[in-house]
Amino acid sequence: MPSDMPSGKTPGRRLVVVTGGTRGVGAGIAQAFAEEGDEVVVCARRPPQAPPDGVKGAKSLKGIEFVPLDLRDPPAVRAFFGRLPRLDVLVNNAGGAPYRLLAGADAERHARVIDLNLVAPLTASLAAYDLLKRARGSIVMIGSVSGTRPSPGTAAYGAAKAGLENLARSMAVEWAPDVRVNTLVVGMVRTELSHLHYGGEEGIEAVSRTVPLGRLAVPTDVGRAAVFLASDAAAYITGAGLLVHGGGERPAFLDAATVNKEE
Structure with a gap:
């Protein structure tokens, strides 16, 4: 077995795989599981990479190993899971998309976004199934509010995330009672790259004011929710979508309406 793969089970410790877990939300998820032991x-x-000042990343934590893998390469994905001695939890986190209007690119380019955000989690889940069944483990899909509302500029991403949540529900029924499958429906998250999306600190603060809880999530918020869904406390939860979005978005019509305004 390669030296970069876990070799044996330590009593009381689960083996958790987090795809795309090297930065941002994925690093927060990896950190949360590592802190659980x-x-x-x-x-x-x-x-x-070494995390920027003030951002705690996976590289700084004990109990986390990195294995290079392209999730869009099915044979490589199957080989990766085939080398694992066991598996208790799979977190399908890898994904994302650039801002791209539908008419601004051809269908093949949009299809690559769907491949990464929907087909890759399916590929990983199928490759991991036998190990998870043996452990009576669980899968946590990292979904997005983009899959539940219009997503102009990231339409292919939103469509993929909508499909991912539906896939998880079907998977939960087909694979019960051996493997639990749930989705975290994640809203806006402050990561080391947020300034590029929201226009610096001023933009981040402005966007934060649109969230009922008054701030963007941080990666460890998502990580703790993933730990919960994979825990014994959630043993009777499968096929569910847990909203991690700070209360969502204030409906625009409330601000546009001219009645019931506070003085």
């Missing part, structure tokens, strides 16, 4: 393997195309 789990053995964590993160896989992505590129290794983790």
Whole structure:
């Protein structure tokens, strides 16, 4: 067995795989499981980088191993899971998309977004199924509010996330009672790259004011929710979608209406 793969089970420790777990939300998820005492393997195309000042990343934590893997390469994904001695939890986190209007690119380019955000989690889940069934483990899909509302500029991403949540529900029924499958429906998250999306600190603060809880999520918020869904406390939860969005978005019509305004 390669030296970069876990070799044996430590009593009381689960083996958790987090795809795309080298930065942002994925690093927060890996951190949360590591802090629970789990053995964590993160896989992505590129290794983790040293986190910026004030951002705690996976590289700084004990109990986390990195394995290079392109989730869009099915034979490589099957080989990766085939080398694991066991698996208790799979977190399908890898994904994302650039801002791209539908008419601004051809269908093939949009299809690549769907491949990463929907087909890759299906590929990983199928490759992991036998190990998870043996452990009576669980899968946590990282979904998005983009899958439940219009997503102009990221339409293919939103469509993929909608499909991912539906896939998880079907998977939960087909694979019960051996494997639980749930989805975290995640809203806006403040990561080391948020300034690029929201226009710096001023933009982040302005966007935060649109969230009922008054702030964007941080990666560990998502991580703790993932730990919960994979825990014994959620043993009777499968096929569910847990909203992690700070209360969502204030409906625009409330601000547009001219009645019931507070003085």
